[in-house]
Amino acid sequence: MQPAEEGAVQPKRVTPETRGRDWPVAALAAAGLAISTYLTATKLAGGTLLFCETGTGCDIVQASRYAVFLGAPTAAWGATLYAAVLVLALTGLAPRRWLGAFVLAVAAVAFSAYMTWLSLFELRAVCPWCLVDAGIAVALLVVLLVRRPAARGRRAATRPARLVGIGLLTALVTVVFAAGVFTAGAPSGDAGYQEALARHLKASGAIFYGAFW
Numbered sequence: 474m475q476p477a478e479e480g481a482v483q484p485k486r487v488t489p490e491t492r493g494r495d496w497p498v499a500a501l502a503a504a505g506l507a508i509s510t511y512l513t514a515t516k517l518a519g520g521t522l523l524f525c526e527t528g529t530g531c532d533i534v535q536a537s538r539y540a541v542f543l544g545a546p547t548a549a550w551g552a553t554l555y556a557a558v559l560v561l562a563l564t565g566l567a568p569r570r571w572l573g574a575f576v577l578a579v580a581a582v583a584f585s586a587y588m589t590w591l592s593l594f595e596l597r598a599v600c601p602w603c604l605v606d607a608g609i610a611v612a613l614l615v616v617l618l619v620r621r622p623a624a625r626g627r628r629a630a631t632r633p634a635r636l637v638g639i640g641l642l643t644a645l646v647t648v649v650f651a652a653g654v655f656t657a658g659a660p661s662g663d664a665g666y667q668e669a670l671a672r673h674l675k676a677s678g679a680i681f682y683g684a685f686w
Contacts, residue, residue: 493565494562494563494564494565495562495565495566495620496562497616497620498558498562498566498574498613498616498617498620499559499562499563501609501612501613501616502555502556502558502559502562502613503555503559504609505551505554505555505558505581505606505609505610505613506552506555506556506559508602508605508606508609509548509549509551509552509555509606510548510552511602512535512546512548512551512602512603512606513546513548513549513552515535516535516540516546516548517546522535522602524601525600525601525602529598530592530596530598530599530600530601531598531600531601531602533596533598534592534596534598534600534603535600537596538655539588539591539592539596539655542651542654542655543654547588548606551581551584551606554577554580554581555581557573557577558574558577558578558613561573561574562574566617566620566622567622568622568625568629568630568631569630571617571620571621571622571631572630572631572639574617575614575617575618575621575636575639575640576639576643578610578613578614578617579614579639579640579643579644579647580643580644580647581610581613581614582607582610582611582614582644583643583644583645583647583648584647584648584651585603585606585607585610585611586607586648587647587648587651587652588603588607588651589603589604589607591655618636621636
């Protein structure tokens with residue numbers, strides 16, 4: 474073999490720690506960030522979501538106590554999560570950063586599933602925007618799994634067996650924590666639906682006309 478000529482440009486060696494930007498993951502994270510930011514802005518402004526008529530499920534969900542989590546709009550936490558995944562994807566999803574994005578995506582899917590359950594069975598309302606946001610979270614998790622870095626070594630955190638354990642633990646902690654926050658001081662019975670409806674009627678300026686005989 475002939476020695477390499479002096480001054481010749483050597484090809485850059487790509488290692489697991491030098492992976493480039495992950496555009497599919499970044500695109501999904503950006504979409505989730507955009508929707509969550511819009512939901513947050515609408516909640517703070519007290520407005521009505523596009524393509525959702527007044528009095529529909531969107532208004533009931535947005536007016537419910539579930540629209541606020543730890544003192545901030547629930548959607549704002551989603552925006553923060555998507556922003557973090559976006560930064561990781563643009564930085565390059567090396568194994569450790571990929572694992573961080575995976576944990577965030579699992580948390581997003583678990584939280585979205587829990588919120589969807591509350592919306593359907595407690596508030597008895599459907600928010601299309603929330604469902605779209607949840608769909609993005611699921612798509613993000615699927616794309617991350619498809620683009621999982623190769624596991625190197627028996628102790629690699631990206632091995633399927635370890636990912637199952639990490640994913641289940643993350644989902645469990647997310648749902649239990651969210652349930653604990655929402656359960657504190659929660660009204661009983663149908664009060665949750667009635668509370669959301671009352672807040673919606675107040676925000677929309679509805680006036681009750683009636684007579685007592």
